[in-house]
Amino acid sequence: MNWSLMIESIPALLYGALVTVHLLALTLVFGAMLALPLGIAAARGRAPIRLPVMGYITFFRGTPLLVQVFLVYYGLSQFPAVRASFLWPVLREAWFCALLTLALHTAAYTANIxxxxxxxxxxxxxxxxxASGMRPYLIYRLVILPQALRIGLPAYGNEMISMMKATSLASTITIMELTGTANTIVARTYAPYEVFISAALIYLCIAFGLARFARAAEARLSRHMRPAVEAKEKFRSAPAHA
Structure with a gap:
């Protein structure tokens, strides 16, 4: 084990980790913004709206993410209309293609959750x-969505960690995030064992932080239920009287 190489690789790997976190944060934000209307439409929308949404969810959940990345990065450039559009300066950049693909992918999973x-x-x-006269918008904002967020948060915590690991596929289209940086160091040093162990430990730290964040958010959303749970536990632990 070459410990000195592992220590020397840490600054470059940490810079790659910053790119990973940046990409992940934007992916989760844009994915959540898209997933909110899609999830509502999939649950309560009429058939003309619900069926296309379920088709979108089925496609992104049923095909490999790597294939989706290649379809966006290599496929969109095959259409002259795309190259002639005002979006081409953005879509020809690998960073935005990776962000678009990851956001669409996580939006499908989040919408299903x-x-x-x-x-x-x-x-x-x-x-x-x-019956009390509330409009549908207020019903979702005050009644449905707060409960749905609390119910779906544990599954969404797993989705955040899965998307953190999925950002490594951005390295296949030349983005130097954590995995891409590790590949570059390995190509120079021919020491994959030490470099990828270091990268794996950094991924593990990021995953630990995401898990702690999800657990704290779940506890905050469920704080109104804590007194009832504590009272039930106190009742169960109380000694029985003959």
């Missing part, structure tokens, strides 16, 4: 809100 969470909420709550 949100769909399941919305369907898990009893219809009686929505009917009661309608």
């Amino acid at each position: 949100l769909r399941g969470a919305i369907l898990a909420i009893p219809d009686g709550q929505r009917e009661a809100a309608l």
